[in-house]
Amino acid sequence: MAERLAQHKHCPTCGLAMGPKREACGDACAATLAEKLRKRRLLMFVWISASVIMIAAAIVAMK
Numbered sequence: 001m002a003e004r005l006a007q008h009k010h011c012p013t014c015g016l017a018m019g020p021k022r023e024a025c026g027d028a029c030a031a032t033l034a035e036k037l038r039k040r041r042l043l044m045f046v047w048i049s050a051s052v053i054m055i056a057a058a059i060v061a062m063k
């Protein structure tokens with residue numbers, strides 16, 4: 001029992017204890033986690049796109 005308790009981690013979405021090899025405690029939390037990652041990736045994409053556009057605009061403005 002003590003060994004079982006030692007080998008666990010907490011769900012990143014709701015904080016419940018779960019198995020060490022799981023990414024989320026259940027389907028609902030897995031979906032929430034996937035959505036969070038998707039939004040983060042989208043935000044990163046927007047950021048990079050904006051940076052590229054700004055740099056391109058700066059280069060054009062210098063000419």
Ligand SMILES: [Zn+2]
Nearest residue numbers: 011014025029
């Ligand atoms: Zn959870």
